[in-house]
Amino acid sequence: MTARLDIPAHLRPPWRHLPGLAALGQRRLGPPALHPLTRPAALGLWLFALAVMHAGARLLGHKSAMLSVTGPRTCRPRRAACAAVFLLGTAAAVAWLWLPLQAADYAVAHHHLPPLVAYGAALTAVLALICEVGNMLLHGRAVFPASITVRRLRATGGTWWEAGTFAAQDNDPVSAGRLLHTALALADTHHIGLVAVPNSPATQRAYIRRGFRPGPVHPGVLVRTPQP
Known part of the structure; x- marks a missing residue:
């Protein structure tokens, strides 16, 4: 199932920042x-x-830093x-x-x-x-294994979203950490599980430190159940 949730305004980037974030995404995430x-x-x-x-x-x-989510109505x-x-x-x-x-x-x-x-x-x-x-x-x-994992987890019950497009400037790890911490807190508040595909070893380590574990479908897909 999915949850109806409007991302709070303070967590959404201003429209004027999108060109810079697009350049960041194209450079860091590719192709x-x-x-x-x-x-x-x-x-x-x-x-x-x-x-x-x-x-x-x-x-x-x-x-x-930026992070996208797929799943919320x-x-x-x-x-x-x-x-x-x-x-x-x-x-x-x-x-x-x-x-x-x-x-x-x-x-x-x-x-x-x-x-x-x-x-x-x-x-x-x-x-x-x-x-x-x-x-x-x-x-x-590359997104297909994550989508398959989300569908399988939803079939077992609970609310699951897919987290993707996670990137930040190399010289600004603080923004990346704060964004990820805030996003996970929002997910936990609404009892939402997350599925993510790390785009680099550093991102994978960051996800694992915050409770993500290898998923049941593909070893490269990480899963995080809602934390109390």
């Missing part, structure tokens, strides 16, 4: 950009994903906001694919730019987004 020319597309996809999670009150933040206004941000991001992606070709048409017709140069640059921008979408989908297979 790495396929090429320096495709990095803006990779950052844009990260920003899109974080904006959707933020609109749905599923993104927690403290200074340079949200109220209808939150679901509407999430859908609106998703549609806006989708429209931006379509514009990314359409505008370079229109700009190339204009450059060839009005500025006599060689078609090979104009359309070559346009196709580079278009292919950058397409390739990075494929890159993220390919690396997104």
